[in-house]
Amino acid sequence: MEIRELKLHMKIEDEIKQSAFRSEYHKAYINLVYTSGYLEQAQAALFKPFGITLPQYNILRILRGQHPKPATISLLIERMLDKTSNASRIVDKLEAKELVTRKQCPSDRRTVDVLITEKGLELLRQMDGLEGGKGTGITNLTDQEAVQLNALLDKIRD
Amino acid sequence: MEIRELKLHMKIEDEIKQSAFRSEYHKAYINLVYTSGYLEQAQAALFKPFGITLPQYNILRILRGQHPKPATISLLIERMLDKTSNASRIVDKLEAKELVTRKQCPSDRRTVDVLITEKGLELLRQMDGLEGGKGTGITNLTDQEAVQLNALLDKIRD
DNA sequence: GTACATTAAATGTATGTACATATATTTGCA
């Protein structure tokens, strides 16, 4: 694992043992995927002591935003960052940990009311402050550089 | 799915239904993870007709780089972009598709010689050209912007 | 030269994504 630590302080050319990139685009592409993976890993490490994963955390945050109103699975899917994911199964895990409750909605029996519990709210309170990539390296950027990065990323998805 | 398509043309503020970011850092963090996911999804779509996944493709490329020498699993792990992944099982899948062969190394019977087959080389030949993020949006950047992006990403991981 | 540590690979378990399908319920329209 110390090799891995070392690697984190190298440029992308060194990190990937593949000497030449065809273009800056190609390099940027690899760099982006690589950096994102790096950030996700860093965040997963921050989350580990709290016993939940990033997708579970994202769901909990959406539920806190709704609280004390319940959310349906559809609403969770709509608001989740991570694509058309399986909110149903993530809610399963949260339910098993008693961080949320799930019950059939009376007015539309197809839908399910998902509610964050007091235990869930308390967990989020404990976790407040370590989100947003703090401690993951993103704060190596100046504020202006962060603005610049946002503009570049937006352009990629245009 | 058309909603998803629409979303791809919006800024990150609109894409995530969460009105305010605490800081440009926070926004950049989310933006990075989101954009990377977007690029991976785009690339997965490009790969689908060829019947292999991105990790499988990465392994095949490393093996082509070694060809005609074999590679051990350790070497594959060392060179793979994606963390301490399970190269063993990815090689399983490639072996099942007859794109690689695997046999015990005589000199050190702990290690395994993994070799790309002619079928594997032929597949890579067919796939050459669609790698490097081409067609995934990264080429929306100018060459100079790509350089800028690379510098910013490197700084994050410093 | 035997015991212990290290290394290489494989395997098991939990989690998550992607995609397809199943099931129940509601809506809408003929």
Place this chain on the structure above:
DNA sequence: TGCAAATATATGTACATACATTTAATGTAC
């Protein structure tokens, strides 16, 4: 009204990651 389409959720399968453990082979220290 009644039946088909749409909607909400759940489930099954394939694939991958993360992490821990297992098994076999090799190295090393005494």
